[in-house]
Amino acid sequence: MRSKASLGLKLAALGTLLFLHIPLLIIFLYAFTTDEATYTFPLPGVTTRWFGETLGRTDLWAALTLSLKVATVATLAALILGTLAAAAVYRSRFFGRDAVSFLLVLPIALPGIVTGIALRSAIGSLDIPFSFWTIVIGHATFCVVTVYNNVLARFRRTSGSLIEASMDLGANAFQTFRHVVLPNIATALLAGGMLAFALSFDEVIVTTFTAGQQTTLPIWIFSQLTRPRDRPVTNVVALFVIAITVIPIFLAQRLTAESSDTGGG
Template sequence: MPSKSSDNLPKAPLGLTLAALGTLLFLHVPMWIIFLYTLTPDETTYTFPLPGFTTKWFGVALQRADLWRSLTLSMQVAAIATLAALILGTLAAAAVYRSNFFGRESISFLLVLPIALPGIVTGIALRTAIGGLDIPFSFWTIVIGHATFCVVVVYNNVLARFRRTSGTMIEASMDLGANSFQTFRYVVLPNIATALLAGGMLAFALSFDEVIVTTFTAGQQTTLPIWIFGQLSRPRDRPVTNVVATIVILITFLPIFFAQKISAEASDTEGETK
């Protein structure tokens, strides 16, 4: 690892530093404000300064059966969509990495399409297709929708890792008498393990909060984001919504944080995070 030599940096002008700091605060402070509002005793408005402090809303939220159902549903959807993305994304990355075939470039394009096009396109496209085939909207139609845009996250992470892994290691393993399965188990898998973990965690976070595609592919199911969306347009339980929003931030924060940390350490170079 190179030492401090690359850190021979010019000093940033004060104005630039302040502007950069301001942007960082703009990105983060709004989320802290939600945390603050979980403590408000005020049920009907968003009055600031808060008229007092209470922690009772956490207890109230925990008692709500509808929230628990939504939370469980979102967890299940995210888990299965992530599993599907891990399998499909890794297979696609392995194929693109190991061979040169006709249409190879189009694979990346096809996989990135669900996140490059506005979410509403994916949502309504799936709705017309599922509706046109008379398939009832259910848990599984939500999972199918989520998997389309989760695959690319795993694919990008795993492909980036394959490209940094030397192909000679695989050849060495085969030369030393390991069969393909052993090579996969003892050489390839340990190498891509953290990339799978990072990709999987991001896919989970992405699916867990998704709302646009879900509004089109869900039937009567209320995922946690759909529950929050209902509260956004027609606020009925403001204090409970504050608690739920806080819980969602906390549930997604850890996987995102560790996924970014893993990618940063693996590349240990600047640039590309997504």
């Protein structure tokens, strides 16, 4: 039996929630303000014209398209590389296995600024021109980790004899992957993939070093701080980003929670 939370605990929880979410509320509020240059409170007036204004901004649309493309490609690369790495580390014992595992996880623990500088000097010394692909490579460094961790955890929870059982019953390697391995890691891939997508979509630091003159959505929003034009447009964009990212995070949580009951078999 769980005892009821005390009043103090309830207040503390409420305080934490407010602390976390009041800033989001402010963003929401100023998306409707009539004042286009500064944020004043209370709002001088309420309008929805910034929503229409946002639709017409081509620089914004270009940034959004680039961000979506980068996130998609980086996530796909992460799904393939992360799964392969997890399979290698789980299935076989080789010299330096723990070191490989450590090196794979390192980029997400390292400050982005370090990864960024490292990539920038690599790109510079190899004379690679900045392009869509330099951004993707930068993002892949930390996207691979999220998939790798999720898939490896799932491999460790599933019984090793499942693969042997499949081969024993006449399935070749491809059939075993399609009918046994993939269904068992599907939710881990989805969760890892969504997290990778979200990480890539709002990445600023590494992108700054690998994008050159290109503008992704987070960099576009960042630039609005210093060169504001129709300030509330940024709020409208932020609002959409919140709406879009809340859905996959909610789904990812549901998926991993559900499968933790049944993963063992």
